[in-house]
Amino acid sequence: MWLYEKKTQYPINIKKPDPRMAMNILTQYGGPNGELAASLRYLSQRFSMPTKETKAILNDIGTEELAHLEMIGTMVHQLMDKVPPKELERLHVDTLYAVHGRAVYPSDSNGVPFTAAYIESMEDPIANLNENLAAEQKARATYEYLIRMADDPDVIDPLRFLREREVVHYQRFGEALRIVQEVMGSKKFY
Amino acid sequence: MENPNLNPNLNPNVVSIYAGNNCTGEVTLIPVMPMRPELAQAYIPYQIYSRIMPAQEALKKGTVFPELVK
Numbered sequence: 001m002w003l004y005e006k007k008t009q010y011p012i013n014i015k016k017p018d019p020r021m022a023m024n025i026l027t028q029y030g031g032p033n034g035e036l037a038a039s040l041r042y043l044s045q046r047f048s049m050p051t052k053e054t055k056a057i058l059n060d061i062g063t064e065e066l067a068h069l070e071m072i073g074t075m076v077h078q079l080m081d082k083v084p085p086k087e088l089e090r091l092h093v094d095t096l097y098a099v100h101g102r103a104v105y106p107s108d109s110n111g112v113p114f115t116a117a118y119i120e121s122m123e124d125p126i127a128n129l130n131e132n133l134a135a136e137q138k139a140r141a142t143y144e145y146l147i148r149m150a151d152d153p154d155v156i157d158p159l160r161f162l163r164e165r166e167v168v169h170y171q172r173f174g175e176a177l178r179i180v181q182e183v184m185g186s187k188k189f190y
Numbered sequence: 191m192e193n194p195n196l197n198p199n200l201n202p203n204v205v206s207i208y209a210g211n212n213c214t215g216e217v218t219l220i221p222v223m224p225m226r227p228e229l230a231q232a233y234i235p236y237q238i239y240s241r242i243m244p245a246q247e248a249l250k251k252g253t254v255f256p257e258l259v260k
Contacts, residue, residue: 178220
């Protein structure tokens, strides 16, 4: 089970709406390398991890990804909030408006809806952890693309924070892989 | 230039202690890098605790560990 804290993991206070940037960032909500995919991937895989520590690593990171999902949702909402439909049309983000209004919907930047086909969960922990290492690098690269497109510090700062978390998670999945390798290699654990 | 042999996170001979089994008390030692690396396996150096940053700085950077700021 979870405990909820009524605040975001990193403060988000965007004063200037930017619907184009909202559309770009949306892919980290419901896109292939997004936070929803990351969270469901780790929270599903955790059951088949072979040790308590590696289960806990996936549980903790999967939980943190939910906090990142909330951050991204907050950013998309603040960037789209109260922008007149005519302005959305001028900025060429009107197709998303036609489908969802200014709501936050789990899709990528092109409006392709979220699908569990973005993730894998296998019984083999080595396979899972290698997928997770790749997933963290893909998310880091995505955040770097987004940071390059952003020009508002209110947008860039939380994106930088999220990018750094991908680096830290990569390290932790690497350590989880080392634990599994050592445990499976020695067989003493069981 | 920092001497990599003095940085525990870069010295492959440093051994990190990983408490593997709380029931038997058995402890598995995990070196920073594997003593006998095998082909067709991926290895990440195991992090050794050194120091943490003040909370405000850590929030700004996205980690409490200075060696993980990248």
